[in-house]
Amino acid sequence: MAGAKMAQNHARAKGNREDEEEDDEIGFEEMGLDPRLLRAISKRKLAKPTPIQSKAIPLILEGKDVVARAKTGSGKTLAYLLPLVHKILGESGGNVSFSGPRAFVLVPTRELCQQVHDDVRSLFEHCGGSFRVVQLTTNMSVQSMTAAMAGPPDVVVATPARISACIQNEILLPSALRDSLSTLVLDEADLLLSYGYEDDLRKLAPHIPRRCQCLLMSATSSEDVEKLKKLVLHNPVILTLMEDATDESIVPKSVQQFLLKCEPRDKLLHALALLKFELIQKKGLIFVNTVDTGFRLKLFLEQFGIKSAVLNAELPQNSRLHILKEFNVGLFDYLIATDDGKSSHPVSDESKEGEEDQGDVPAEKKGASKKTKRLVDAEFGVVRGVDFKHVRTVINFDVPLTPAGYVHRIGRTGRAGNSGLAVTLITPKDEEMLSLVEGVLGGDPEQRTITPFPLLNKAAVESLRYRAEDVARGVTKIAVREARAKELRMEILNSDRLKAHFEDNPTDLELLKHDKVLSKKQPSVHLRTVPEYLRDPSTEAASRQIKIARQVAGDNQRFYKKRKQKKGGKEDPLKTFSAKPKRKRDGQDAGGFRAKKKKVGGQGVPKKKHHSRQKRK
Numbered sequence: 163m164a165g166a167k168m169a170q171n172h173a174r175a176k177g178n179r180e181d182e183e184e185d186d187e188i189g190f191e192e193m194g195l196d197p198r199l200l201r202a203i204s205k206r207k208l209a210k211p212t213p214i215q216s217k218a219i220p221l222i223l224e225g226k227d228v229v230a231r232a233k234t235g236s237g238k239t240l241a242y243l244l245p246l247v248h249k250i251l252g253e254s255g256g257n258v259s260f261s262g263p264r265a266f267v268l269v270p271t272r273e274l275c276q277q278v279h280d281d282v283r284s285l286f287e288h289c290g291g292s293f294r295v296v297q298l299t300t301n302m303s304v305q306s307m308t309a310a311m312a313g314p315p316d317v318v319v320a321t322p323a324r325i326s327a328c329i330q331n332e333i334l335l336p337s338a339l340r341d342s343l344s345t346l347v348l349d350e351a352d353l354l355l356s357y358g359y360e361d362d363l364r365k366l367a368p369h370i371p372r373r374c375q376c377l378l379m380s381a382t383s384s385e386d387v388e389k390l391k392k393l394v395l396h397n398p399v400i401l402t403l404m405e406d407a408t409d410e411s412i413v414p415k416s417v418q419q420f421l422l423k424c425e426p427r428d429k430l431l432h433a434l435a436l437l438k439f440e441l442i443q444k445k446g447l448i449f450v451n452t453v454d455t456g457f458r459l460k461l462f463l464e465q466f467g468i469k470s471a472v473l474n475a476e477l478p479q480n481s482r483l484h485i486l487k488e489f490n491v492g493l494f495d496y497l498i499a500t501d502d503g504k505s506s507h508p509v510s511d512e513s514k515e516g517e518e519d520q521g522d523v524p525a526e527k528k529g530a531s532k533k534t535k536r537l538v539d540a541e542f543g544v545v546r547g548v549d550f551k552h553v554r555t556v557i558n559f560d561v562p563l564t565p566a567g568y569v570h571r572i573g574r575t576g577r578a579g580n581s582g583l584a585v586t587l588i589t590p591k592d593e594e595m596l597s598l599v600e601g602v603l604g605g606d607p608e609q610r611t612i613t614p615f616p617l618l619n620k621a622a623v624e625s626l627r628y629r630a631e632d633v634a635r636g637v638t639k640i641a642v643r644e645a646r647a648k649e650l651r652m653e654i655l656n657s658d659r660l661k662a663h664f665e666d667n668p669t670d671l672e673l674l675k676h677d678k679v680l681s682k683k684q685p686s687v688h689l690r691t692v693p694e695y696l697r698d699p700s701t702e703a704a705s706r707q708i709k710i711a712r713q714v715a716g717d718n719q720r721f722y723k724k725r726k727q728k729k730g731g732k733e734d735p736l737k738t739f740s741a742k743p744k745r746k747r748d749g750q751d752a753g754g755f756r757a758k759k760k761k762v763g764g765q766g767v768p769k770k771k772h773h774s775r776q777k778r779k
């Protein structure tokens with residue numbers, strides 16, 4: 163059971179506690195969690211709780227309503243899932259039967275729905291017993307929803323629209339909710355209203371029993387969060403978790419943020435330079451604001467032998483999930499993504515009714531959604547909450563449309579304390595948004611949070627200009643339109659195949675490759691490599707550092723992890739080296755990189771080592 167530390171933690175459970183000072187750390191074992199869950203935690207090799215988990219889990223176990231705000235990638239999902247599963251395990255002894263689900267987890271997007279569903283299911287699997295977790299998404303007909311809710315399941319992960327559809331279609335009876343529902347989680351709460359779920363949540367609110375524990379998780383605070391708090395929570399404990407007492411930034415400190423200024427016509431050129439000279443670490447997630455830009459970038463890059471996949475709201479759901487899985491296991495290095503169904507394509511509400519299985523949707527609605535169906539899925543969203551694995555770099559090819567969008571985009575890297583890097587391409591018209599973003603990031607007002615990217619200089623960019631402009635001219639609007647239509651046709655054909663295949667082979671990801679070449683014109687061999695005479699020495703040197711850092715991070719991951727733990731610091735060549743045009747000194751690298759500090763970073767190598775390796779080359 164809980165020890166003294168847990169008692170301390172419980173004692174602190176009273177009242178609001180915004181920006182609290184650093185507490186004693188509390189381990190998973192001291193929280194009073196079910197032993198089966200402790201086994202599941204140890205199987206996942208989670209050594210200790212993250213700060214939000216340390217704070218939130220004991221409070222949730224006490225039965226409190228909790229509003230938790232913590233940075234992206236800080237482990238909020240397990241902060242609510244562990245106590246949720248604990249509670250269900252505890253309620254399940256003897257002959258107790260339930261007429262309705264015991265917990266709802268409401269999320270804004272399908273992608274997140276799938277992720278949370280998989281997470282909670284795997285926790286139950288580790289615990290043994292026969293617990294049922296279902297997900298309800300927009301592509302389900304009334305029949306499929308009825309089948310899913312029969313039983314009833316123990317946990318339902320869904321978008322609010324689906325729950326309200328279940329109530330409306332009497333698949334979920336208010337009496338069953340009153341009797342059974344004991345936990346309601348609103349995950350990514352700052353987004354639920356902006357995704358248009360306010361009505362659905364208002365319809366659900368009167369059916370939530372008074373004794374039901376309500377939890378609200380979010381990465382940013384907003385008026386919407388306040389609204390939701392009032393709608394469903396009772397006298398909640400408010401947790402706002404920053405990394406330390408002086409931390410006012412809303413982005414994890416482990417994410418270094420850079421900008422690259424360029425003219426709009428040079429964005430492709432700059433993206434090419436970053437990737438071709440390997441100045442950033444893989445895997446990379448590249449955000450664009452429209453699907454067309456995504457395909458344009460893909461077609462452009464593939465001419466230089468740089469493969470990528472495009473993830474967007476118009477692809478069928480199975481394809482999207484497959485792309486995410488492939489990217490997560492590392493089958494390709496670059497994923498180009500649009501933000502979400504809403505921001506990249508304004509769509510009507512009808513499109514929420516789904517795109518695939520519309521068995522029970524009335525005919526007129528089918529017609530209405532058919533119009534938008536080919537366009538987008540409004541519940542698509544990979545920026546918010548989706549846990550991309552091992553993304554080292556986020557590139558904002560287009561500046562996001564809102565400051566919150568920026569926070570969520572770059573939050574796809576630097577997760578769970580890992581280091582990450584974000585580079586945003588800034589054109590003159592983006593300066594205003596950049597200031598807005600800087601304004602919400604917090605941190606020291608005297609210092610810019612987003613600084614110029616130090617590793618790419620003008621000479622290196624210019625060395626690629628001729629080739630880049632030549633190729634860009636070939637990526638016409640027609641070529642983009644054709645590639646987009648071709649991809650969509652293929653993915654629609656593949657969608658059913660994928661569904662059937664995954665049911666039989668859940669772990670097989672090699673079936674379809676999503677980073678295949680889409681251009682009609684096959685990439686020229688001579689564009690794959692940058693010839694010696696075009697290479698800029700300082701960029702070459704920077705590129706070598708990044709490669710060495712990658713090798714070191716890959717080869718000696720365990721060593722560096724331990725070392726990082728010991729030092730409590732992050733290691734990164736970008737901290738170590740300045741890419742300012744060099745003054746060549748004897749024995750110094752041609753790139754002239756100077757060490758800023760003696761200590762170097764997580765992905766990097768000590769300066770001395772780095773020089774000796776370079777000399778050997």
Ligand SMILES: Nc1ncnc2c1ncn2[C@@H]1O[C@H](COP(=O)(O)OP(=O)(O)OP(=O)(O)O)[C@@H](O)[C@H]1O
Nearest residue numbers: 208210211212234235236237238239381547549578
């Ligand atoms: N105690 C822990 N130790 C190490 N890793 C953890 C721990 N808890 C969670 N993680 C990992 O951290 C990553 C991020 O967790 P999670 O997705 O819950 O973050 P989040 O706070 O919900 O982020 P976002 O706001 O972007 O949704 C996941 O890969 C998760 O497995």
